[in-house]
Amino acid sequence: MTPVWLIARSVLIEAVRRKEIYAIVLISTLLIGAVMTVDFFNLEGLTKFYREVALQVMSAATGLTVIVLAARQLPREFENRTIYPLLAKPISRLTFLLGKLLGVMLAAAFCYGLFMLVFILGTFYLGGEIPVGLFLQFLYLQMLKMLLLAALSFWLSMVVNLDAAIALGVIFFFASSVMTNAFTLLYPFADPFGQGTITVLNYALPQLALLDLTEKTVHSEFWPPLNLGTMFALTAYAGFYILVFFGAAWYCFRRRPL
Amino acid sequence: MGEKRPIVEAKDLVVEYGKGSRKVRAVDGISFNVTEGECVGFIGANGAGKSTTIKTLMGFLFPVSGTVRMFGEDCGTVESRRRIGYLPEVALYYPFMKARELLELYGGLQGMTKHELRERIPELLNLVGLQGKGEILLRNFSKGMQQRLGIAQAIISHPEALIFDELSSGLDPVGRHDLRRVLLDIKNSGKTIFFSSHELTEVETLCDRVIMIHEGRIVTEAPVSDLMKPLNLFEIVFSMQDGNTLPESVERLGPARDGNQYRLSINDVELYSRVVHELSQAGAAIHSTSSKSRSLEEYFIELVKSSGNEEGAA
Numbered sequence: 001m002t003p004v005w006l007i008a009r010s011v012l013i014e015a016v017r018r019k020e021i022y023a024i025v026l027i028s029t030l031l032i033g034a035v036m037t038v039d040f041f042n043l044e045g046l047t048k049f050y051r052e053v054a055l056q057v058m059s060a061a062t063g064l065t066v067i068v069l070a071a072r073q074l075p076r077e078f079e080n081r082t083i084y085p086l087l088a089k090p091i092s093r094l095t096f097l098l099g100k101l102l103g104v105m106l107a108a109a110f111c112y113g114l115f116m117l118v119f120i121l122g123t124f125y126l127g128g129e130i131p132v133g134l135f136l137q138f139l140y141l142q143m144l145k146m147l148l149l150a151a152l153s154f155w156l157s158m159v160v161n162l163d164a165a166i167a168l169g170v171i172f173f174f175a176s177s178v179m180t181n182a183f184t185l186l187y188p189f190a191d192p193f194g195q196g197t198i199t200v201l202n203y204a205l206p207q208l209a210l211l212d213l214t215e216k217t218v219h220s221e222f223w224p225p226l227n228l229g230t231m232f233a234l235t236a237y238a239g240f241y242i243l244v245f246f247g248a249a250w251y252c253f254r255r256r257p258l
Numbered sequence: 259m260g261e262k263r264p265i266v267e268a269k270d271l272v273v274e275y276g277k278g279s280r281k282v283r284a285v286d287g288i289s290f291n292v293t294e295g296e297c298v299g300f301i302g303a304n305g306a307g308k309s310t311t312i313k314t315l316m317g318f319l320f321p322v323s324g325t326v327r328m329f330g331e332d333c334g335t336v337e338s339r340r341r342i343g344y345l346p347e348v349a350l351y352y353p354f355m356k357a358r359e360l361l362e363l364y365g366g367l368q369g370m371t372k373h374e375l376r377e378r379i380p381e382l383l384n385l386v387g388l389q390g391k392g393e394i395l396l397r398n399f400s401k402g403m404q405q406r407l408g409i410a411q412a413i414i415s416h417p418e419a420l421i422f423d424e425l426s427s428g429l430d431p432v433g434r435h436d437l438r439r440v441l442l443d444i445k446n447s448g449k450t451i452f453f454s455s456h457e458l459t460e461v462e463t464l465c466d467r468v469i470m471i472h473e474g475r476i477v478t479e480a481p482v483s484d485l486m487k488p489l490n491l492f493e494i495v496f497s498m499q500d501g502n503t504l505p506e507s508v509e510r511l512g513p514a515r516d517g518n519q520y521r522l523s524i525n526d527v528e529l530y531s532r533v534v535h536e537l538s539q540a541g542a543a544i545h546s547t548s549s550k551s552r553s554l555e556e557y558f559i560e561l562v563k564s565s566g567n568e569e570g571a572a
Contacts (some may be wrong), residue, residue, distance in 0.1 A: 003366070003367050006363055006366045007363075007367075009363075010352060010355065010359075010363055013352075013354060013355060013359065014352065014354045014355075017354045020353060031471060072415040080349075080350045081346060081348055081349045081350060082350060082352060083350060084316075084318065084344070084346035084349050085344065085345075085346055085349055085351070085364065085408065085411055085412075086364075086367070086513065087316075087317075088316055088339060088344035088346070089339065089364060089367035089368055090304065090336045090337070090339045090367070090368065090369070091336065091367055092336055154407055256321060257275075257318065257319045257320060258313070258318035258319070
């Protein structure tokens with residue numbers, strides 16, 4: 001087994017054996033389940049409402065899980081000194097960091113897997129259908145979004161303390177989801193300096209809303225799956241920020257005295 | 259027989275903590291070597307710079323100046339760590355993992371195959387006194403058990419050299435005894451061992467050579483046998499009978515007189531033999547002889563105190 005996989009597996013074992021993920025999934029499931037009890041929609045409306053709430057809750061819950069899990073990986077290793085025997089083995093710090101990142105992603109996939117089970121069961125219970133093509137694209141982009149959040153959280157945990165890293169990660173997660181709309185609305189009313197600032201922020205900060213296909217998946221009758229070119233562009237967009245954040249995390253970590 | 263190759267080479271090593279005015283020099287220009295097959299003890303008081311030096315050897319800290327090489331490679335490189343087993347001063351192991359899983363992780367990172375690990379792990383758990391504990395979550399392990407597991411992870415891949423920071427930290431007397439036995443076996447198999455310890459009896463028992471560090475500087479570096487030599491103290495109680503006179507050579511040594519008995523202390527084994535022989539020749543009645551040796555610990559305490567006094571005087 002490769003060192004990256006071995007380290008990733010240890011992160012996954014932790015995520016699976018700790019109770020937090022199950023608690024998050026359970027609470028979110030209760031929230032999603034409550035949606036099924038509303039009776040001011042017809043069945044089609046209820047299915048759409050369910051889909052929208054379920055996907056939003058899943059995205060938010062998994063995003064928060066990823067931020068917390070990723071942000072605490074390195075500080076916990078330092079605090080408990082578990083990093084010493086690990087980095088005494090013949091692995092580079094980059095391998096260590098990649099293993100941690102893969103582990104967080106496997107944990108995110110595990111979390112999402114549990115949510116998917118709830119989502120699919122709920123959808124079939126309501127007699128709805130799942131638009132397979134669009135849904136798979138939704139899942140793929142969600143995973144890219146989680147990877148970006150994990151890389152960002154790694155970097156934040158290297159430059160600020162754990163609490164601040166989690167707080168900043170959460171703020172970014174929620175702010176960036178509305179940033180695209182906010183920029184579009186504000187830009188025409190801003191003065192030249194404001195417009196310049198918005199333009200810089202528009203390109204400097206990753207806009208997670210671009211990676212969110214929730215609305216399209218909910219209203220799938222109006223939206224065909226995205227074409228390959230768009231998917232490639234979105235992958236490249238996310239990939240760029242993932243590399244930037246992960247590169248920054250590695251830069252801080254590679255010569256950090258332990 | 260060829261010359262033994264150096265495993266650890268530190269030259270003019272300087273390591274500092276902190277920045278600006280809060281900068282602290284933890285290691286101040288030390289140089290030493292550890293050669294193949296040697297067992298070297300690294301001793302010093304708290305804050306002397308032992309752990310800092312060892313962390314630098316492992317690549318966890320970076321020297322301000324000087325060089326450290328292991329197996330001829332710059333310290334901290336993947337290659338230099340491939341052949342080392344390391345036990346940190348204090349380490350907790352993942353509480354959510356089982357002992358077997360943890361050893362699989364560390365063994366796997368050392369490049370061991372699943373098949374090798376399946377054979378090695380039960381053997382290793384047995385060796386460190388954790389037989390039957392492989393499937394227990396580490397959150398249920400005591401500090402001593404964690405330390406035993408730490409030793410197991412350090413030696414899992416039969417490394418050529420072992421670097422232990424605070425060897426028997428957290429171990430009870432039985433654990434220390436077991437560990438000493440394990441290390442003696444490893445030492446006898448020709449492996450190189452470099453360790454820091456507060457347990458100086460352990461250093462006396464295991465080491466060929468000792469490096470003493472105080473306030474970031476090496477104060478003594480010598481084979482254990484050399485350090486122990488001047489520490490031996492022999493005492494002879496005797497009396498002269500039938501009008502025999504005290505031999506001049508013995509009188510010069512200034513024996514203490516108590517009534518008709520003399521008491522003489524000598525710190526050299528050859529001189530001691532000669533004096534006993536001369537007293538016998540001179541017809542003295544030797545009532546008792548005893549030997550007392552100062553421990554390495556006593557020697558170390560004196561050295562540290564005298565070092566402190568010198569600095570005070572300066």
